[in-house]
Amino acid sequence: MQKEIMLCAIDNILSGSCREDCKFCTQSIHHGADIERYRLKSTEEIVKDAKIARANKAVGFCMVTAGKALEDKHVEFLCKTAKAVKKAVPEFNLIACNGTATKEQLKALQASGVDSYNHNLETSENYYPQICTTHGWSERYKTCENVKSTGLNLCSGGIFGMGESEQDREELIAAIQTLQPKSVPLNFFMKNPALPLEVEPITPAQALKIVRYARAQLPGQKLMAAGGRESTFGTDQKPLFEAGIDAIVIGDYLTAKGESCDKDIAMIQSYGYGIAKRCR
């Protein structure tokens, strides 16, 4: 049976005003990255983005807001918008990614049609203080537990190539394993001149080793190649899928341009894979 690759689109619906100091993130106000900043997009604009994503064969659609935590004042807006997106594209696996969140907030999102919540652990608990000093790793883990307890599907992964050791990578994947998420985004750190992380880019060989290890440790999870796919692998991405990737982020990332959707789809098909018609 032909392997099918799932496509997921992300929509940065509130950009560039995060007060946390995560060293990998261009949306932190601490780093002064030259990015576009805006307050909440309108519901109409987000629905339009969702329709475009579906036309580009995405089966997942993720609404992302900058900031450490889901703010109560945004919950009502997200609920209204989730209902509108679901009405426009009912077949979507609708994902929210809005930072740390309480069970009550998550239940409200779920009741409005959100299917999944994305909250990455980012890196190992031990290495996290080297990456962020404004909040702790345990807060992130707690939110993932909250997601699980509400019955929302959990999407949780991390970023590789931030100067962490192999042991950190293994510990991160072991932590993800304890959460048993539905899907695991694997990001490869994308350099930006404003960011304080001075590291060599991860090599394709290192990235493939991570994917293979994650595949072995997380056999029941959907493994998604997310940020850094193009910058790490260029146009030779077949080994990623052979190593166990079964989903990718298509289109633009939060603040970085992605490959055009048409090219990505053609690339996947040229490798002999199909494009998934729904999110499993």
Next chain:
Amino acid sequence: MPDEPLLLGILSDSHKKPDLTAEAIGELKAKGVQHLIHAGDFSLEQNLELLKQSGLPYTAVFGNNDNRLIEVASSYSIYKEPHYFKLDGIRFKLMHLPFYLSGDTEVVIYGHTHAFECEKRGKTLFLNPGELCARNKPVSEYAMLEVTVNEFRVHYFAKDLASGGIKEQLLTFERESS
């Protein structure tokens, strides 16, 4: 853009007056600004640090007295002039010297003259918030730009150093590209 107005704190020409810069930032934060914009001439890194410590996103350019800050630029959101950026989809051009005064964005912000200036030419709002440092007069000046769907509302603030009183003047302009 969202229904709630976009509130921006507009500052320039701090020179060697971090106390006045801090006071203006405090006043603007109390008014609920969401982003700070500084048109240069910090003179001291301390003034730049005040923007960073504000807890708000900010955008700044180097002025003609900021050469020594170039070596610390990587720690701050400070750019060479003219710097183009977008907030809520609105295009801004920010500079220190009033040199690149073409109306190629919806808002053009500059400094250097130490005098408040505000006018709309064509579709573009040109705004100089005046001097924070009170070098040319005993008044520390700054502004708040309130952007609604249909209007620019420019609030000009002048703090009298002797009395501590703040005078406010409001100028309203219709937006044409909304």
